[in-house]
Amino acid sequence: MAEENWVDIGSTAELSGAPLRRVTTKNRELAVSCKDGQFGVVSNACNHVGGPLGDGRLDGEYIVCPWHNWKFHRCTGKGEPGFEEDAVPAYPVKIENDRVLVDLAAATKRTKKPHAPHPLARKVERAPGPLRLAGISTSAMDEANPRFSGSDHLLGHALQSCVLHGAETRLIRLSELKFRACEGYYSKSAHACTWPCSITQMDDGDQMDRVYEALVHWADVIIVASPIRWGAASSLYFKMAERLNCVQNAVTIRNQVLIRNKVAGFIIVGGQDNIQGVAGQMLGFFAELGFIFPQFPYVAHSRGWSREDMERNVEIVRNSAELAEGASMLAKRCLDLAAHLIAQDDAPTSIERGGRKAHDLHMEPRP
Numbered sequence: 001m002a003e004e005n006w007v008d009i010g011s012t013a014e015l016s017g018a019p020l021r022r023v024t025t026k027n028r029e030l031a032v033s034c035k036d037g038q039f040g041v042v043s044n045a046c047n048h049v050g051g052p053l054g055d056g057r058l059d060g061e062y063i064v065c066p067w068h069n070w071k072f073h074r075c076t077g078k079g080e081p082g083f084e085e086d087a088v089p090a091y092p093v094k095i096e097n098d099r100v101l102v103d104l105a106a107a108t109k110r111t112k113k114p115h116a117p118h119p120l121a122r123k124v125e126r127a128p129g130p131l132r133l134a135g136i137s138t139s140a141m142d143e144a145n146p147r148f149s150g151s152d153h154l155l156g157h158a159l160q161s162c163v164l165h166g167a168e169t170r171l172i173r174l175s176e177l178k179f180r181a182c183e184g185y186y187s188k189s190a191h192a193c194t195w196p197c198s199i200t201q202m203d204d205g206d207q208m209d210r211v212y213e214a215l216v217h218w219a220d221v222i223i224v225a226s227p228i229r230w231g232a233a234s235s236l237y238f239k240m241a242e243r244l245n246c247v248q249n250a251v252t253i254r255n256q257v258l259i260r261n262k263v264a265g266f267i268i269v270g271g272q273d274n275i276q277g278v279a280g281q282m283l284g285f286f287a288e289l290g291f292i293f294p295q296f297p298y299v300a301h302s303r304g305w306s307r308e309d310m311e312r313n314v315e316i317v318r319n320s321a322e323l324a325e326g327a328s329m330l331a332k333r334c335l336d337l338a339a340h341l342i343a344q345d346d347a348p349t350s351i352e353r354g355g356r357k358a359h360d361l362h363m364e365p366r367p
Contacts, residue, residue, distance in 0.1 A: 005105040006101040007025055009032065009101070010023065012039075012098045016039075019058045020057060029044035029052075030043065031052075033063060039095070042074065043089040043090075047110070048065065048068050048070050051065040051189070051192060062080055076090050086113045090108045091104065092106050120209060126342065127218075130166050130168055131221065133170075133222070133223065134223075135222075136174065136214075136222060136224045138234045141175040148318065151268065152173075154323055159223075161328035161329075170218065172211060177208070177211075180203065180206055182199075182239075186245055186249060193245060193246050208240075216259065220263065222262070223264070224265075224266050225269075226268055226269075226278065227268075231278075232277075259290030260347040265331070266297060266298035274302075294330075297330075298330070301317055
């Protein structure tokens with residue numbers, strides 16, 4: 001190893017003050033660790049999506065990436081047992097005169113274990129066939145002991161009416177799915193919030209993939225049905241919405257529009273009034289995902305504050321021919337608009353000023 005290749009990255013006293021840190025030298029990002037007096041230096045960039053290893057933590061001899069918890073040996077750079085083929089570059093280290101020196105020219109090679117792409121990562125293309133409508137029920141329900149849900153009831157009418165128009169339907173009940181809450185990867189870095197969702201990629205048991213498949217790949221139309229709970233949509237609606245951030249974030253960080261020529265409508269039912277507030281949130285959120293809305297994009301019902309009688313509210317929704325017809329006509333308006341959009345097929349695959357507040361996202365360069 002030629003002496004000129006060795007680079008001083010700091011004093012032993014300074015670098016031993018923290019078990020793991022990020023160090024930049026010669027335009028190279030390094031993850032420097034110290035355990036039991038022994039230093040290890042590897043590349044700062046994780047193999048997964050480039051997370052900053054130096055900002056992570058140590059688990060024994062392994063560095064845990066702060067973004068998605070991938071592990072690499074702090075000295076050899078190899079992945080944890082079973083994933084040794086995933087390796088980040090590791091650098092020779094020596095100590096001279098209480099200084100830590102690294103040979104930047106003698107790094108091991110970065111190797112990546114082959115990983116089959118996630119099924120959701122396939123190209124977004126509309127499959128030939130009839131119009132397809134996905135109904136999403138967000139009503140929290142004990143499936144073993146079901147109760148009447150006004151929003152589900154009207155969603156059922158909407159789905160039934162689609163048969164008359166030759167459309168295929170799919171019902172997704174969030175209460176039947178086992179899926180994790182969003183774990184805030186976006187708060188670590190915009191690039192840590194990936195498409196497909198990082199949780200879905202790492203957890204085969206996470207059933208949010210059914211929602212992603214329906215919204216991004218299968219459906220031409222979605223109708224989201226929610227009860228009003230304390231002036232807002234249901235807790236399951238917001239749990240789903242947080243996990244859908246990865247769809248919007250694809251626009252923000254990669255200018256990739258996943259939702260094209262797709263229509264959304266809403267059914268909102270509650271015992272207390274705030275229909276316009278709930279509808280406004282839904283319209284704003286799904287607009288940010290890329291959905292388009294028909295004229296009069298929601299149907300709703302509420303007894304309001306003056307009628308604290310949920311039994312009466314249930315009876316009205318259950319027996320109202322007007323509400324049932326309204327839900328059916330909402331489905332028709334959505335299908336008609338979707339057919340028009342598909343026939344035109346001119347929706348852009350990228351939006352230069354789309355995403356967060358219609359501005360490009362300016363960040364520090366990725367390691």
